[in-house]
Amino acid sequence: MRHIISIQLFNYGRRQRRTLSKKDLNIKIDELESSLGTIKGLEIQIGRITDEEWEEPMGPTPFPSVGTFRDWDKKLLNRYKPFYMPLCDLCCLCTYGKCDLTGDKKGACGIDQKAQQSRIVLLACCIGASTHTAHARHMLNHLLEEFGRDYLLDVALNTNVEAPHIRLVCGYKPKTIGDLEEALDYVETQLVQLTAAAHTGQEGDNLDFESKAFHAGMLDHVAMEIADISQISTLGFPKGVSEAPLAQMGFGSIDTKKAVVMCIGHNVLPSVDIIDYLMEHDLFDKVEIGGLCCTAHDNTRYDNRAKILGPISWQLRYVRSGIPDLVVIDEQCIRLDIVEEAEKIGAPVIATSEKSMMGLPDRTHDDPDAIVADLVSGRQKGVVILEPRKVGEVVVKTAMAVSPKRKEFKEPSKEKLFENMEKCRGCLECVMACPNNLPIMDAVKACAEGDLSLLSELQPLCVGCGRCESACPEDLSIISYMYAASADQCKDECFQVRVGSGAITDVEIREVGRGIVFGEIPGILALVGCANYPKGGGEVAKIAEEFLKRRFIVLATGCSAMDLATTLDEEGQNLYEQYPGVFDAGGLVNVGSCVSNSHITGATIKIANIFAKRPLRANYEEIADYVYNRVGAVGIAWGAMSQKAASIAAGCWRLGIPVIVGPHGSKYRRNLLGRKDKEEDWITLDARTGDDMYIGPVPEHLFYAAETIEEAIVMTAKLSMRPNDTTKGRAVKLSHYIDLSKKYYGTMPDDLELFVRGESDLPFTMKVELLEYLKKKGWEEGKIGMPDPTLLDRMIRRKK
Amino acid sequence: MRHIISIQLFNYGRRQRRTLSKKDLNIKIDELESSLGTIKGLEIQIGRITDEEWEEPMGPTPFPSVGTFRDWDKKLLNRYKPFYMPLCDLCCLCTYGKCDLTGDKKGACGIDQKAQQSRIVLLACCIGASTHTAHARHMLNHLLEEFGRDYLLDVALNTNVEAPHIRLVCGYKPKTIGDLEEALDYVETQLVQLTAAAHTGQEGDNLDFESKAFHAGMLDHVAMEIADISQISTLGFPKGVSEAPLAQMGFGSIDTKKAVVMCIGHNVLPSVDIIDYLMEHDLFDKVEIGGLCCTAHDNTRYDNRAKILGPISWQLRYVRSGIPDLVVIDEQCIRLDIVEEAEKIGAPVIATSEKSMMGLPDRTHDDPDAIVADLVSGRQKGVVILEPRKVGEVVVKTAMAVSPKRKEFKEPSKEKLFENMEKCRGCLECVMACPNNLPIMDAVKACAEGDLSLLSELQPLCVGCGRCESACPEDLSIISYMYAASADQCKDECFQVRVGSGAITDVEIREVGRGIVFGEIPGILALVGCANYPKGGGEVAKIAEEFLKRRFIVLATGCSAMDLATTLDEEGQNLYEQYPGVFDAGGLVNVGSCVSNSHITGATIKIANIFAKRPLRANYEEIADYVYNRVGAVGIAWGAMSQKAASIAAGCWRLGIPVIVGPHGSKYRRNLLGRKDKEEDWITLDARTGDDMYIGPVPEHLFYAAETIEEAIVMTAKLSMRPNDTTKGRAVKLSHYIDLSKKYYGTMPDDLELFVRGESDLPFTMKVELLEYLKKKGWEEGKIGMPDPTLLDRMIRRKK
Amino acid sequence: MSAKLRPGQTAEIAGPKHAMVFPKPTVVASMIKRAKRPLLVIGSKAPEIVTDDGDLIDYAIKIGKKGKLTIAATGHLIGEFKKRKAKNVYSIPFMNLGDRLRDTDWNGFDGKGHYDLVIFAGSQYYMEWLVLSGLKNFAPNLRTISLGNLYQPNASWAIGTVNHSEWMSILKEIIENLEEKK
Amino acid sequence: MSAKLRPGQTAEIAGPKHAMVFPKPTVVASMIKRAKRPLLVIGSKAPEIVTDDGDLIDYAIKIGKKGKLTIAATGHLIGEFKKRKAKNVYSIPFMNLGDRLRDTDWNGFDGKGHYDLVIFAGSQYYMEWLVLSGLKNFAPNLRTISLGNLYQPNASWAIGTVNHSEWMSILKEIIENLEEKK
Ligand code: SF4
Ligand code: SF4
Ligand code: SF4
Ligand code: SF4
Numbered sequence A, B: 001m002r003h004i005i006s007i008q009l010f011n012y013g014r015r016q017r018r019t020l021s022k023k024d025l026n027i028k029i030d031e032l033e034s035s036l037g038t039i040k041g042l043e044i045q046i047g048r049i050t051d052e053e054w055e056e057p058m059g060p061t062p063f064p065s066v067g068t069f070r071d072w073d074k075k076l077l078n079r080y081k082p083f084y085m086p087l088c089d090l091c092c093l094c095t096y097g098k099c100d101l102t103g104d105k106k107g108a109c110g111i112d113q114k115a116q117q118s119r120i121v122l123l124a125c126c127i128g129a130s131t132h133t134a135h136a137r138h139m140l141n142h143l144l145e146e147f148g149r150d151y152l153l154d155v156a157l158n159t160n161v162e163a164p165h166i167r168l169v170c171g172y173k174p175k176t177i178g179d180l181e182e183a184l185d186y187v188e189t190q191l192v193q194l195t196a197a198a199h200t201g202q203e204g205d206n207l208d209f210e211s212k213a214f215h216a217g218m219l220d221h222v223a224m225e226i227a228d229i230s231q232i233s234t235l236g237f238p239k240g241v242s243e244a245p246l247a248q249m250g251f252g253s254i255d256t257k258k259a260v261v262m263c264i265g266h267n268v269l270p271s272v273d274i275i276d277y278l279m280e281h282d283l284f285d286k287v288e289i290g291g292l293c294c295t296a297h298d299n300t301r302y303d304n305r306a307k308i309l310g311p312i313s314w315q316l317r318y319v320r321s322g323i324p325d326l327v328v329i330d331e332q333c334i335r336l337d338i339v340e341e342a343e344k345i346g347a348p349v350i351a352t353s354e355k356s357m358m359g360l361p362d363r364t365h366d367d368p369d370a371i372v373a374d375l376v377s378g379r380q381k382g383v384v385i386l387e388p389r390k391v392g393e394v395v396v397k398t399a400m401a402v403s404p405k406r407k408e409f410k411e412p413s414k415e416k417l418f419e420n421m422e423k424c425r426g427c428l429e430c431v432m433a434c435p436n437n438l439p440i441m442d443a444v445k446a447c448a449e450g451d452l453s454l455l456s457e458l459q460p461l462c463v464g465c466g467r468c469e470s471a472c473p474e475d476l477s478i479i480s481y482m483y484a485a486s487a488d489q490c491k492d493e494c495f496q497v498r499v500g501s502g503a504i505t506d507v508e509i510r511e512v513g514r515g516i517v518f519g520e521i522p523g524i525l526a527l528v529g530c531a532n533y534p535k536g537g538g539e540v541a542k543i544a545e546e547f548l549k550r551r552f553i554v555l556a557t558g559c560s561a562m563d564l565a566t567t568l569d570e571e572g573q574n575l576y577e578q579y580p581g582v583f584d585a586g587g588l589v590n591v592g593s594c595v596s597n598s599h600i601t602g603a604t605i606k607i608a609n610i611f612a613k614r615p616l617r618a619n620y621e622e623i624a625d626y627v628y629n630r631v632g633a634v635g636i637a638w639g640a641m642s643q644k645a646a647s648i649a650a651g652c653w654r655l656g657i658p659v660i661v662g663p664h665g666s667k668y669r670r671n672l673l674g675r676k677d678k679e680e681d682w683i684t685l686d687a688r689t690g691d692d693m694y695i696g697p698v699p700e701h702l703f704y705a706a707e708t709i710e711e712a713i714v715m716t717a718k719l720s721m722r723p724n725d726t727t728k729g730r731a732v733k734l735s736h737y738i739d740l741s742k743k744y745y746g747t748m749p750d751d752l753e754l755f756v757r758g759e760s761d762l763p764f765t766m767k768v769e770l771l772e773y774l775k776k777k778g779w780e781e782g783k784i785g786m787p788d789p790t791l792l793d794r795m796i797r798r799k800k
Numbered sequence C, D: 001m002s003a004k005l006r007p008g009q010t011a012e013i014a015g016p017k018h019a020m021v022f023p024k025p026t027v028v029a030s031m032i033k034r035a036k037r038p039l040l041v042i043g044s045k046a047p048e049i050v051t052d053d054g055d056l057i058d059y060a061i062k063i064g065k066k067g068k069l070t071i072a073a074t075g076h077l078i079g080e081f082k083k084r085k086a087k088n089v090y091s092i093p094f095m096n097l098g099d100r101l102r103d104t105d106w107n108g109f110d111g112k113g114h115y116d117l118v119i120f121a122g123s124q125y126y127m128e129w130l131v132l133s134g135l136k137n138f139a140p141n142l143r144t145i146s147l148g149n150l151y152q153p154n155a156s157w158a159i160g161t162v163n164h165s166e167w168m169s170i171l172k173e174i175i176e177n178l179e180e181k182k
C-alpha cells in the first residue's frame, strides 16, 4: 500500500487558503524511520511543484470567497435587473410557514417576495453546483485510486492552459490529477457557505442572493472542469481533436438481437467497467451498450462502439419499447420510477451511486455470480453496486442471461402496447396534467377508433414526462401508445453524432481569437442542456443550422448535442455530417457531456488570456470584464430545466455571457433583463481615458426566456454584439440581425438605431435603406461610443 | 509571516480519506533552501502527531460516506416508519413543474409524494447542517489565523475525550485546533454529496432520502462540535464547569442610559471584538452589549457582563421598544427586515458575515472613523464589515455617538406606539395570517377603545413573527401595540441565566453513567432549540421543572435555555436559581448555544465509551446501538422551526435518541413513529445469545410532534424507558409515567402492560393496583424480554 | 362565478385536491348516519371552544352518543372525557392516530375493523391540516370531515370558514339531525 | 358551495390571491371601454388558435381597432400583424414586456404613459402564468385580464377554463360589445 500526501498551505496573512507562489518544494522519502514507526513510499509535496513553470504572478483574487465579486456582480445586476416571476406566492421552507409573500407581504422571518425568489434561485444553483461537485469528487476519488496522484493532467493537444477555470478562480496551475483536489476542496467549502446562506434568517437582500447564485455558478464551472479534465486525462477521451469520430444514436443504432444494456446518467465510471469487460472478453458482438444523457456521450468518448440511445426525454419511451435487457443507473437525470418501469419489462436495474440507491439492496461486497443469479432469477429486481470496478462483470453476465428470457417483453405487440385504450373516459385529466397541455385525450380517443395519426403527431411534441399517465384515472399507458403509434418509424432511426471532443485547444483559440474579439467571426453559439422541450430535434437543429450558415462557431454539449443530430437534409445528412467539426467559423463541435460545458466558458477565458494576453491567474474580474465586453458568445439552453442548468447558466452570467432559455425557462423564477430604452443603463468606462461612454444595449440581456425558437434566433444574433466590435464586425453582426429579423419576424428590427455607432457600422449593401430608417428614428452619428470598454475602474490606464 | 502546513493522507486501499493510525511523523524546518527558494519557519505534520496518545485501534467506519450507515438507518426506519404529512401537494423544484404529487401521482421526473417529502426533509437537513458547518468554517478560519494551528484544544476540565463526535465519526483524535480542519473538510465533502442527492433525477426512494437526512444530521453534530470546541478552547469560555456563573437577561437587564448595542445571531466573533474593545477602553459603564439568540449565550460565555436580551421571538419587540442604539448582525436567526426595522428607530446596522450582507455596502477595508462618521450622520443606514477584528471600534464609537441623538426613539410615547390603531377596518386579515390564528383584531379594537388587557394577554402568545402586520391592509403596527400594552411590566423584567457551561466532563460522565444506563437516573432530558411557540416562557419551564423534581438530568441550550429562565416561583427564583447547575440527577445545566447541542449527544456517546468502555474510534454503529438501547435520553425542541433544528434532530435520530417537537413541528412534513400495537416491530437481538426477543415499545417514537405540553411531558417520561433498564430503573420510570399520566391526563396510562416485563418492574407502592390492571389487560410475566439488547448482528457474542 | 374561497389561514393552500364545503349541516349528519364505522377525533383545543351550554367536549360527547361514534381524544384531553363520564373514548396522540388511520391493516381501537369516516374537531388548525394532508395523500380511501370553523382544504369535506355563532348553529343542527338515526 | 374551480393546469395553484372569473363577456368589454390606456398582449400561439373566420390574430386586430387598444405582439408574431396591415402594433419579447409593465416609470410604447389595463391572449399557458405572477406581485396597481381559455390564477380577472366553442362565443361577444364605445 502506498501513502501519498497532499499538502495545503495556509498563509496566515489572509483568511483564504492560498498556495505559495514560488516557494515550492518536493520531498520524496522512500523509507523513513522515526520513533513513531516506519514509513515507506512517502512523497511530500509542499505547495505546487508544478508552479515553477508558471511565471505569472498571483492575481488579486485567489480562492475568492462568497463576497469577493459582489461588486462585479452588482455591476451586472444593476444593468440586468432581475424580473421576478414567482412560481409560487408562498414560502414553505420552515415550520413557521407557509408564509404568504404575495406583493409586499413578508414572511415570519421577515423575508420579502424578491428575496424569496432569489433565495430559491440560489438554492437551485447550490443544488446544481453540488451535483457537479459531488460528481467530480466521486470521479476524482476513483481516478486517484486507480491512476495515482501523480498521473499527469493531459487535457488537450498542444495546450498549455489545461484548466482555465482553476487557474482563473483558484490561482494555481494543476499539473497532476492529484493537484485537482485543492480546487475541489475549495469549491466544497464555498458551496457549503452558500447553501447556509439560504437558511431561514440569513441573507435578506435579493441582489446579495443573486450575487451568491453567481458565485455558485462560478464554482460549478470549476467543478465541471475538474470532473472532465480528470476523466479526459485518464480514460483516453478525445483531447480537443478536430473532426472527432462519429458515434451512432437512436433506436436504429441498437442491434436488438444482442443483449442490450441501457446506461442512464452522468458518471461514466460504471460504464467504463462494462466496456472494459466487453473488450476484455471480446463480447461486443453479443452485447450492445447504449446510454442516455451524459453517460451516453462519455461512453462514446471512451469507445465509440457504445451507442447513444438519446436524450433524457426518451428515457421512458426506451423502456416502454421493451428493448433494454438491463438498466444501469449511475447518477443524475434518472427517472425516479425507473425500477418500477424496468420491472414492468423484466429488466433488472443496477444502481451504482450512493446518491441514487433507489431503495435497492447494497450488494457491493458480494460475489458477482451470486448477484447475477439473484438478478437473473428475478429474486431481486435490482441491486446497488458501489464499486465501479465490479459493475462490468455483473452487468454483462446478467444482461446476457436475462436477454433470452425476455423475448415476450422485447417485441411487445401493438395490441399489448395499445391495451386499455378504449377505457378512456374523456376526463381531460391528462391534458391538464401535461406541462404543454397537449391534446392527449383526443389522440387517445382517435387511436381507440383506429386513427393512429394524432398520437404519432403528439410523439415529437411530448417531452416524455409521464404526468399524463400519472394523472389518468384509468391508468392508461399513454406513453406506450405514443411509442406504439410511431414505433415503425423510430425503430429504424439511426443518427451520427460526433463524439465529444473535449477542451478547445490553445492553438484553436489562437487562431480564432482575433476574429471573435473584433467581431469578424460574428459569435460563438453554445447549444447546451437538456432536451425537455416540445419538438425536440427540430428546434435546436434549426438554430444551429442558421448560425452555422452564418459562420458562427457552434458548440454543443449534453442532450442538445444529441438532439441536433436528429434533423436530416434531403441527402439524409445531419448537421454533424454537413459541417466541419472544428472550432472555427462555420464549425460545429460536440464538446461532450454536461461537465464539458466548462470548456465552453473555458474557451472564452482562454481567448482573453491566450489571444489578448490578459493575466489569467486569480484574475477573475478582469477576465470576466474582457469576456463580457469583447467575446460575442451566447448560450442557448433551450430545454434547460434542472438545478444544474441554473448553476451552469449562473457561471456564464458572472463571466458576462448571455444565456437564452426556452419558454419554460421562465419558471426559473426570474430573468435578468436589460432595458434598452434606458440610456443611463448602458454607460461604460473607456479604459483609455476613464470617460463614461454610452455604448448602446450590448448585449441586451443576460438571462432571457424566449417564447419561440424564432425569437431566440433573432435574439441570438442581437446578443452577439459587443461594445468592442470593430466597424467591420458590427456590420457583419447587424446584417445577420437584420436578415434574421426579416426572415423570422417578416420585418426590419425596430431598434437598429441603438446598435449603429456610425455609418461605417452599416452593412454595405443595405446602407441607403438603413440610413433612411435611421434618419426617421433621429439617429445621430457618434452618439454611441466605441470605447476600450470596461466596467472596472482599475482597468483605466490614464485617469482624468 | 509563518507558513504552516496541514497534511491529508490518502490511503489508496479505500475510497475514503483516512488518517494513518500509528505512522505519524512531525518535521520542523526552521530554514530550508531548495532550488525553488528559501522557506523559513515551515512545519510539516504527517498524519496526526497526536495519535501517539490514542492506543485505540481504528474502528470499522472512519470517515463514513453517504451509504455507510444505510443498514443501521433502515433498522431504525423500519421500526419508526415515517408518517408523511405534505405541507404542499406540489413540487416546484425544477422547471418541469409544478408537478402535482397528490396521492399516487408522480412528478415529471418520476418522483412520488413520499420521496418528495423525504427529499424536502433531506434538503432541510442539508441546509441546516451546512449552516453549522459554514459557521464552524468561518469560526475556525478566524481562530487559526489568530491563535495558530498548534493552539491546543482544551475543551473541558479533566477530560480526555475532547471531541466525541470527531473521534466517533472520523476516527481520529484532534489535539490542536488545526487538527479540527480535517473533520471539517470531510463534513463539507459529504454535505455536498447529500445536497446533490436532492437534485431532480437522483435519489428516488423515500427511505434512502431519510437515511441521507440522518447522515446530514450526524455530520451536523461533528460540525457543531468543531465550532464549539474551537471557541471554547481559544476564547476562554467555561470548560464544563459545574455551577457556571449567572448572567442577566431581559429588558430589565439593560441600563438604557448607556449606549445599547444589540447583537443578533450565532457567531460570537464580532461580539468578542466589541467586548474586547469595551474592556480595553474601559467602556463597560458607558455601553451595554446585549444579544439575541446564540450570540447572546456566547457573549456571556465570553464575559458575563454581556446581557441576554432574549430568544429569537423577541427580536422585533426589542427593536420596536426603541432601546437599541445600534444593531450588529452576524449570522443565522436574523429577521430579514432588520435593516428596515432598525432604520425606523434610527439605529444603524453592522452586518458582519458574508452569508448575511443585507444589501449593505461593504466597508471592510475602510477607515473605521470614516465608517463611524457615515453611520452617525445617517448617510448610510448600515454597513458590512467582514473582518471581526474591525467591528469593535466601529460599533462602540458609533453606538456612543448615535445614542444621544436617538432620544426621541429611545422612549417612544404610548401615543406614538399606539398610532393609527383606530384605523382597523375589521377585515381579519391579521388573524388569518397569524400562524396561531390569534384574536388580534379583537385585541386591537378593544385597545382602540381603551382596553389594553386583550393586547397584553396576546403578548405571551405571540411568537413575534410579524405576519399580522404584513397582512394588515392598514399597515397597523400590531407588534408595537402589543409591546406598548405590556411595556410597563416587561421593562423591568430581569432574569438570571446560568452561563453556558460547555461540554460535559469525563468525570461527570463517569459519575452518572451507571445511574443512567441502568435506569436509576430516570433519564436525560434536553430542552433545545428556538422559542417560536405561543406561551414562550411558561411552557418549557414547566417541562423542565417537572423532570428536575423527578431527578432527571435536565440540559438546555439556545433559546430554550433562555426561555426557561422566565418563570419565577413565589420567591422570585427561577429554575436556574432553584436547581443546581450540575450534570447529575436533578441538575439543570445550560450547556450553551445551539452548537453546544453537540455536547448533549456527545455526552451520550461518552457514556457508552467512558462508562461502558465501548470502543469509540470510528465505531458509530455500535455506539449508536448502545445509546439507543441503553441511554434514556430524550430531546424536546418545543419551538423548533428551522432547517438547523431539523438537522440537529436528525443527528439525534441516527444515534437513537428520540426527539419531541411542538405541534407546529408536524410541519417538518413527517414524524417517525413506532407502532406499539405491532409486536413484530419490537423484536431485538439478545447479544448474549443471538435470540430474538420482544422488548416492548421502548422507546416508542423517534420523532414526534406533540399537540400539547402536557402530552409532551407524559411522552417524555415514557420515551425515557429503554430495553436495558434494570427492574429498579424501570420501576422508577414507570412510576413517573403513571404519576404524570394521572396528573396531566387525569387517568392511568392505557398501555402499561407493554412496559412491565415482570412483577419486579412494578413500582412498589402501586403494585396491587397495577397487578389488577395488568390482569385485566391479559398481561403475562416474562412476555417482554430483558435481553442484552442490540440491533447489530455483529454484537452477538455467542451465535446459536 | 368567483374563485374566492374564504380560507382558514391565508397560506393554507394545499394542492389541486381540496375539501368540498358542506352545502348544509344535514348533509353532515346523514353522512355520519350512513357510515358503518365512524370515528370522531377531538383535539385539545376543545375545552377552549365555548358553546351555549358548555364546551366542544360536551358537543362531542353528544355527537358520539347520538351518532354511536367512537371518540379519539388527542393531546391530553382524555381526562376531560373521563371527568364527564363519556363512554367509548380512547386517548391517543394526534400523530399516532394519523399514522394508524393511513394503515389499512389497523383494526381500530376496539380491533373490530378500520374506520370508514373520520370526523375532526377541536384540533390546532395547522396540526389538523397536516394530519389531514397525510390522510389525503396516503389513505386515499378514507373519508374525512373537518367540523372546525376554519376551512380545512385537506379534508374530504369541511364546514368552511364561518364565525362562531354560525358555527355553533351548524353543530347544533348536526346533533339534532343525528337523533333520527335508525 | 363547492370549492372546486376548474384549473387551467392541474398544478397551477399560485397563492392566496388569484383571479376573479368574469361573470359574463360584457363585463370584459365594459372594463376595456372604461380603461384609459389599455394594452392588448398577443402571444405566439395566436396563429394556431382557429376561429370561425380566421385566427386569434384577426380577433386581436378587431379588438384593437374597436377598443382603440395598443397591441403588443410577443415572440416573433409581429410579422403576422404586419401582413394583415394592423396598426398600432409593437413587437416585444414577452419577458421584456413583463419587465416594463412592472416599471411604473415606463411610458408605454408611444411614450404617452403607462397602461392601466393589460389584456393577455394567445400566449403559452405557463409563460403567461409567470408574467402575470410577476405583475401580480410587483405591479400591484396594474389591472390584468387573461382572455385565454384556461384559468389564469395570477391575472386580476380571467375568463376561466372553457372549451373552444364557449371561448369563441365569449370572444365574439366581447368584440360586439366593444363596438358601442363612445
Ligand atoms: S413553494 Fe412549492 S412546495 Fe412550497 S408551497 Fe409553493 S408550490 Fe408548494
Ligand atoms: S423561511 Fe421565512 S418565509 Fe419561509 S416559511 Fe419560514 S418564516 Fe416563512
Ligand atoms: S408525457 Fe408527454 S403527453 Fe404526457 S404529460 Fe408529459 S409531455 Fe404531456
Ligand atoms: S386522463 Fe386518461 S381517461 Fe382521462 S381523458 Fe386522459 S387518457 Fe382519457
Ligand code: SF4
Residues within 6 Å of the ligand: B091, B092, B093, B094, B095, B096, B097, B098, B099, B106, B107, B108, B109, B110, B111, B200, B201
Ligand atoms: S423535481 Fe420532479 S416533481 Fe419536482 S417539479 Fe421537477 S419534475 Fe416535477
Ligand code: SF4
Residues within 6 Å of the ligand: B430, B433, B434, B435, B436, B437, B438, B440, B461, B462, B463, B464, B465, B466, B467, B468, B469, B478, B479
Ligand atoms: S406577530 Fe404574533 S400576533 Fe402577529 S401573526 Fe405573528 S404570532 Fe400572530
Ligand code: SF4
Residues within 6 Å of the ligand: B423, B424, B425, B426, B427, B428, B429, B430, B431, B440, B441, B444, B468, B471, B472, B473, B474, B475, B476
Ligand atoms: S388586518 Fe389590520 S385592519 Fe384588518 S382586522 Fe387586522 S388589524 Fe384590523
Ligand code: SF4
Residues within 6 Å of the ligand: B265, B292, B293, B294, B295, B311, B312, B332, B333, B528, B529, B530, B531, B557, B558, B559, B560, B594, B642, B644
Ligand atoms: S435556539 Fe433557535 S432561535 Fe435560538 S439561537 Fe438557536 S436556532 Fe436561533
